[in-house]
Amino acid sequence: MSTPELHLIDQAVAQAHQAAAFWAESGRQARAALLDGLAIALEQQQTALIAIAEAETSLGTTRLTGEVARTAFQLRGFADEVRAGVPYMRIDDDAVAGAPPAGRPRLTRVMQALGPVAMFSASNFPFAFSVLGGDTASALAAGCPVVVKAHSGHPRLSRAVYEVAQGVLAEQGLPQGLLGLVEGASRQAGLHLVQHPQIAAVAFTGSYQGGKALWQAANQRPRPIPFFGELGSINPLLALPEILERDGEQLASTLAASITLGCGQFCTSPGVILLLEHPASQRFIESLAQALRPLPTHPMLTEAMRRGFDQGVAHLQQAPAVRPLFEPLADGAGPAPRLFEIQAQAFIEQPELREEVFGPAAVVIRARDVDQARAVLDAIGGTLTATLWGFEQSNEQTRSLLRAARGIAGRVLFSGVPTGVAVTHAQQHGGPWPASTAPQTTSVGYTALERFLRPVALQDAPAWVLEARP
Amino acid sequence: MSTPELHLIDQAVAQAHQAAAFWAESGRQARAALLDGLAIALEQQQTALIAIAEAETSLGTTRLTGEVARTAFQLRGFADEVRAGVPYMRIDDDAVAGAPPAGRPRLTRVMQALGPVAMFSASNFPFAFSVLGGDTASALAAGCPVVVKAHSGHPRLSRAVYEVAQGVLAEQGLPQGLLGLVEGASRQAGLHLVQHPQIAAVAFTGSYQGGKALWQAANQRPRPIPFFGELGSINPLLALPEILERDGEQLASTLAASITLGCGQFCTSPGVILLLEHPASQRFIESLAQALRPLPTHPMLTEAMRRGFDQGVAHLQQAPAVRPLFEPLADGAGPAPRLFEIQAQAFIEQPELREEVFGPAAVVIRARDVDQARAVLDAIGGTLTATLWGFEQSNEQTRSLLRAARGIAGRVLFSGVPTGVAVTHAQQHGGPWPASTAPQTTSVGYTALERFLRPVALQDAPAWVLEARP
Numbered sequence: 001m002s003t004p005e006l007h008l009i010d011q012a013v014a015q016a017h018q019a020a021a022f023w024a025e026s027g028r029q030a031r032a033a034l035l036d037g038l039a040i041a042l043e044q045q046q047t048a049l050i051a052i053a054e055a056e057t058s059l060g061t062t063r064l065t066g067e068v069a070r071t072a073f074q075l076r077g078f079a080d081e082v083r084a085g086v087p088y089m090r091i092d093d094d095a096v097a098g099a100p101p102a103g104r105p106r107l108t109r110v111m112q113a114l115g116p117v118a119m120f121s122a123s124n125f126p127f128a129f130s131v132l133g134g135d136t137a138s139a140l141a142a143g144c145p146v147v148v149k150a151h152s153g154h155p156r157l158s159r160a161v162y163e164v165a166q167g168v169l170a171e172q173g174l175p176q177g178l179l180g181l182v183e184g185a186s187r188q189a190g191l192h193l194v195q196h197p198q199i200a201a202v203a204f205t206g207s208y209q210g211g212k213a214l215w216q217a218a219n220q221r222p223r224p225i226p227f228f229g230e231l232g233s234i235n236p237l238l239a240l241p242e243i244l245e246r247d248g249e250q251l252a253s254t255l256a257a258s259i260t261l262g263c264g265q266f267c268t269s270p271g272v273i274l275l276l277e278h279p280a281s282q283r284f285i286e287s288l289a290q291a292l293r294p295l296p297t298h299p300m301l302t303e304a305m306r307r308g309f310d311q312g313v314a315h316l317q318q319a320p321a322v323r324p325l326f327e328p329l330a331d332g333a334g335p336a337p338r339l340f341e342i343q344a345q346a347f348i349e350q351p352e353l354r355e356e357v358f359g360p361a362a363v364v365i366r367a368r369d370v371d372q373a374r375a376v377l378d379a380i381g382g383t384l385t386a387t388l389w390g391f392e393q394s395n396e397q398t399r400s401l402l403r404a405a406r407g408i409a410g411r412v413l414f415s416g417v418p419t420g421v422a423v424t425h426a427q428q429h430g431g432p433w434p435a436s437t438a439p440q441t442t443s444v445g446y447t448a449l450e451r452f453l454r455p456v457a458l459q460d461a462p463a464w465v466l467e468a469r470p
Numbered sequence: 471m472s473t474p475e476l477h478l479i480d481q482a483v484a485q486a487h488q489a490a491a492f493w494a495e496s497g498r499q500a501r502a503a504l505l506d507g508l509a510i511a512l513e514q515q516q517t518a519l520i521a522i523a524e525a526e527t528s529l530g531t532t533r534l535t536g537e538v539a540r541t542a543f544q545l546r547g548f549a550d551e552v553r554a555g556v557p558y559m560r561i562d563d564d565a566v567a568g569a570p571p572a573g574r575p576r577l578t579r580v581m582q583a584l585g586p587v588a589m590f591s592a593s594n595f596p597f598a599f600s601v602l603g604g605d606t607a608s609a610l611a612a613g614c615p616v617v618v619k620a621h622s623g624h625p626r627l628s629r630a631v632y633e634v635a636q637g638v639l640a641e642q643g644l645p646q647g648l649l650g651l652v653e654g655a656s657r658q659a660g661l662h663l664v665q666h667p668q669i670a671a672v673a674f675t676g677s678y679q680g681g682k683a684l685w686q687a688a689n690q691r692p693r694p695i696p697f698f699g700e701l702g703s704i705n706p707l708l709a710l711p712e713i714l715e716r717d718g719e720q721l722a723s724t725l726a727a728s729i730t731l732g733c734g735q736f737c738t739s740p741g742v743i744l745l746l747e748h749p750a751s752q753r754f755i756e757s758l759a760q761a762l763r764p765l766p767t768h769p770m771l772t773e774a775m776r777r778g779f780d781q782g783v784a785h786l787q788q789a790p791a792v793r794p795l796f797e798p799l800a801d802g803a804g805p806a807p808r809l810f811e812i813q814a815q816a817f818i819e820q821p822e823l824r825e826e827v828f829g830p831a832a833v834v835i836r837a838r839d840v841d842q843a844r845a846v847l848d849a850i851g852g853t854l855t856a857t858l859w860g861f862e863q864s865n866e867q868t869r870s871l872l873r874a875a876r877g878i879a880g881r882v883l884f885s886g887v888p889t890g891v892a893v894t895h896a897q898q899h900g901g902p903w904p905a906s907t908a909p910q911t912t913s914v915g916y917t918a919l920e921r922f923l924r925p926v927a928l929q930d931a932p933a934w935v936l937e938a939r940p
Contacts, residue, residue, distance in 0.1 A: 428927035440920075
């Protein structure tokens with residue numbers, strides 16, 4: 001990478017740094033107005049933006065229109081959080097006279113914005129997890145400027161959305177440095193950004209290899225910084241025989257649609273179907289294979305991702321004890337869906353099978369009993385979601401499997417499919433490694449803004465410090 | 471290290487793992503009763519325990535008696551948190567009909583205990599940050615078993631307190647595995663514990679080198695886990711000329727006492743005194759030197775720590791541009807206090823001077839103006855505390871320096887000295903690296919229990935799942 005390009009990164013970070021103190025001390029009105037203004041501008045420009053997005057991603061205008069709506073919705077949602085005072089929350093402890101431990105000074109716990117955030121856009125949500133996506137919205141709401149590393153899968157869209165945002169900043173008289181854009185696909189650009197001394201935190205959504213490398217780079221700084229990375233997830237779905245006996249046919253078609261939704265390019269795409277040995281499970285596998293095999297897909301987001309999918313499938317085909325459940329049809333616009341199966345013990349013994357295959361593929365795991373199904377969940381270890389079908393009743397079996405699912409997942413579903421993540425207060429999109437490098441935080445939902453705040457206790461603060469309440 | 475010793479670690483972790491699901495699902499009553507029971511037992515046995523502690527640490531019975539009171543206080547405080555339902559907090563979002571983004575399923579956000587916690591005791595708080603200290607109390611309150619790595623500075627006390635705790639567990643019919651003890655001083659034991667696949671999180675208080683090595687080991691696991699480490703802090707104290715003109719004499723004696731308190735063996739011990747060029751600053755330096763030089767200290771906690779102090783002092787003496795402010799008196803029971811000075815620019819240019827010297831020593835930094843004082847704070851970068859004297863009025867100078875202090879510290883004090891950390895809800899004992907490896911968390915105060923919980927969103931959960939509310 002040439003020096004001029006690194007210089008552009010330095011410039012973007014310097015501008016973010018210059019805006020950081022102002023934005024950290026900004027009040028509810030200014031922050032909410034910016035977030036609302038960004039939502040409005042995005043909607044106003046959506047026809048042009050969606051056309052660029054469709055040309056770059058092939059995701060289809062229906063999906064992209066929905067994604068713009070979601071992106072605007074979450075910008076407005078974070079504006080509401082700001083208006084409700086969430087980033088300005090305090091805890092007040094009065095002084096107590098007397099000796100410690102009961103005696104104590106007056107303490108006021110306030111939240112401090114971390115400073116400039118480096119944000120790595122995702123490929124698969126060109127609006128909702130890109131320039132003005134959830135990470136940017138939550139960081140701005142928390143009082144942090146953002147330097148976006150554009151995804152090379154949609155560079156023109158990134159630039160166009162960035163320009164829309166710059167228009168809003170100019171209109172509102174806010175510093176340009178509140179949102180920076182770093183373009184170019186080089187690995188070195190990402191490392192340079194993560195290790196920049198004026199970057200205070202990192203938000204990342206993407207591949208395991210890429211994310212792990214950036215996480216390591218952040219940890220190798222002279223002063224490591226918080227790194228909020230979502231690195232991949234295989235999202236097990238466990239269906240008990242009873243529900244499959246009742247609804248197997250319909251569930252198979254729901255699941256087939258989820259596996260191929262967006263060509264399987266969702267972080268919550270179900271990659272593993274865990275079934276107990278039972279005739280109903282067998283019939284379900286047949287229905288699923290039948291439903292899945294003919295489903296068409298659209299082209300994948302980038303050629304590199306298509307190569308990654310083909311390699312992942314080849315790896316599954318060569319793995320010991322993995323068996324294809326059908327011969328795939330010829331590829332259409334996108335790759336033909338794939339379905340494999342493996343016995344639980346063989347899955348547990350091959351850690352590399354826990355790696356996400358990004359695209360329209362899934363693996364059926366056959367467990368001989370509940371204990372073995374538990375062992376599969378334990379072996380998966382970290383996942384964004386776990387879906388449990390047939391858990392209406394409490395019994396030893398459902399309690400035991402729920403315990404295992406809660407132990408590994410950020411979200412546990414009892415109906416429906418994991419694709420589609422609502423933006424709410426209760427949402428949790430994270431989970432033990434590798435689902436997240438910071439499993440106690442979420443990248444979707446309103447508590448996402450907590451990632452960019454740090455508590456500071458003010459001891460015996462004078463009135464002017466405490467009155468300065470935005 | 472011999473295999474039998476590693477085997478003992480494996481055994482302690484296995485017992486913790488066996489108790490983990492039971493404790494994660496335990497209710498308010500059981501958890502609060504355990505914490506209260508531990509507090510009572512500690513108090514009942516305190517005469518014998520303090521005698522052991524005094525023989526091992528030389529901290530003095532007054533201090534140790536106070537520390538037992540603090541330890542019992544915080545055990546009871548966490549019992550109150552449990553009774554108030556803090557670890558069982560939920561966020562409920564009702565389902566909303568319609569298409570996304572507004573339409574959504576029902577989501578319930580619950581908190582999930584992480585699992586067995588490896589806890590590394592501190593040397594300098596043989597009760598309050600050791601076997602039954604703040605980390606253990608907060609982890610048990612959160613629903614996590616704890617495996618304590620005893621500090622080699624007080625092995626007999628660790629064993630005695632562990633046995634007191636085992637008595638309480640037995641009396642209450644609780645699994646022995648809720649509290650494990652790993653003894654021995656080897657580095658390998660610590661690494662083995664941190665990398666054990668059944669350990670879910672680590673809490674550490676100690677040296678920069680030791681803590682960083684364990685943090686790296688946790689990050690090198692196949693599945694990295696949360697690491698809550700407090701690695702050292704130099705706790706700058708900044709005094710403006712005006713307050714020194716008024717109260718310099720008295721403040722000097724207060725500060726001298728803080729520097730030598732506990733032989734300077736506090737993580738919040740003020741290691742850097744930052745002053746603006748002014749005649750009152752000069753007089754304050756002289757008063758401080760006069761007050762500090764004759765103060766007696768008790769022996770340091772361990773011989774290794776004494777060697778570390780001597781090396782730190784030697785390093786300061788050899789550093790370019792560092793000047794001793796007085797010839798130390800001969801050592802008494804403990805080392806004689808030391809005071810050095812350096813110009814701000816020279817301090818900024820020598821990053822190694824930001825390393826904590828654990829013991830009764832401090833460095834005066836002379837800044838020519840507010841901008842340079844800001845630059846010193848920025849260079850320090852991460853600290854548990856920053857103390858600001860003379861900040862009663864809001865003006866450009868105080869606002870600018872407060873902004874810098876908030877940017878680097880977990881706690882900002884406007885009066886008094888940083889030694890002494892109250893256990894309250896608002897307390898924050900953490901800060902950017904190296905003060906903490908997890909600057910968004912605290913190891914003192916009641917929000918410390920959040921470290922050991924992880925959110926899980928339950929989507930469309932059936933009634934039996936939501937009713938199972940402890």
